[in-house]
Amino acid sequence: MRQSYRAGNEKNLVMETVKILSIENATHDVVHLKTEKPADIEYAPGQAVDVALNSAGMENELRAFTITSLPTEPFLEFYIKIYSEHDGVTKQIAKLKKNDTLLIGDVFGDIQYKGVGVFIAGGAGITPFIAIFKDLVSQNKVGNNKLIFANKTSQDIIEGDYFHQHLGKNFINVLSMERKDGFMNGHVSESLIKSQMTSKGLYYYLCGPPPMMDEVLNHLEVLGIKKSKIIIEQF
Structure with missing residues (x-):
């Protein structure tokens, strides 16, 4: 389901609600997370997407995370570093479980493969x-x-x-x-x-x-x- 939110003084951003398929530790302070993939999302390997918590008062707290799954894969994958010393977005992401939801927004990014x-x-x-x-x-x-x-x-x-x-x-x-x-x-x-x-x-x-x-x-x-x-x- 797509919903519209306003982030600060920016235009309304259309966000997609996606379910978490799996979440596990990749290192002592990084989680490896997979979510459902919005049907209309398009990206190149190396690009990132805006992500927000799907909870009251947190919809506008956008954070950029690189999509590490390939465009051909049927899910979105992320490796997210958790800053547990701050009571912020990543600390809350670390508490999420399978079947919880996140909000996925716009794709962006300049890092793409050009050659060897x-x-x-x-x-x-x-x-x-x-x-x-x-x-x-x-x-x-x-x-x-x-x-x-x-x-x-x-x-x-x-x-x-x-x-x-x-x-x-x-x-x-x-x-x-x-x-x-x-x-x-x-x-x-x-x-x-x-x-x-x-x-x-x-x-x-x-x-x-x-x-x-x-x-x-x-x-x-x-x-x-x-x-x-x-x-x-x-x-």
Whole structure:
């Protein structure tokens, strides 16, 4: 059922009520959630959608979450980081159960696959890349795409086994708060990015916390990467 809500000073937004099909923990602070799929929704792998709680007084509290299911799948899938220290939307989402409902709104997003490149993600910023790599895997087109994934600890890594399986040595993990065999320690550095620049014409896909993205953008500028080769969410 579609309903119309007003968010702040924005125009009326049409929201679809969808039932939760499953909800489980993906990591200690990320839930993996599947919902019904609105019949008229259209999106490309990497795009996001507005989501709200279907409860009184919360309909206007929109949050953007990447859709990680493929457009061909009969459900919507999300990986949502839970900020339990704040009494906000994600904390309430973590309390939901199968058959509870959410409101789904508009699709948007600039992160879409353009060609072979280096994907650089921080924490929950991996979500658009989950969708893109699922799409590449389904077409047998993973090729020489690389993923640099930065997290605080190994316990924070979302879908690590999946990326190891499909990317192998092209899956590089960087941990800022843990030293562990097989993982790099520190932050995504200029030298690390340079080491993955194995051919010309690569695209650079970025998604993560703003401070990290600013730092990575500075590295790419120093390395002489053209802005036309950088794919990042535009606000």
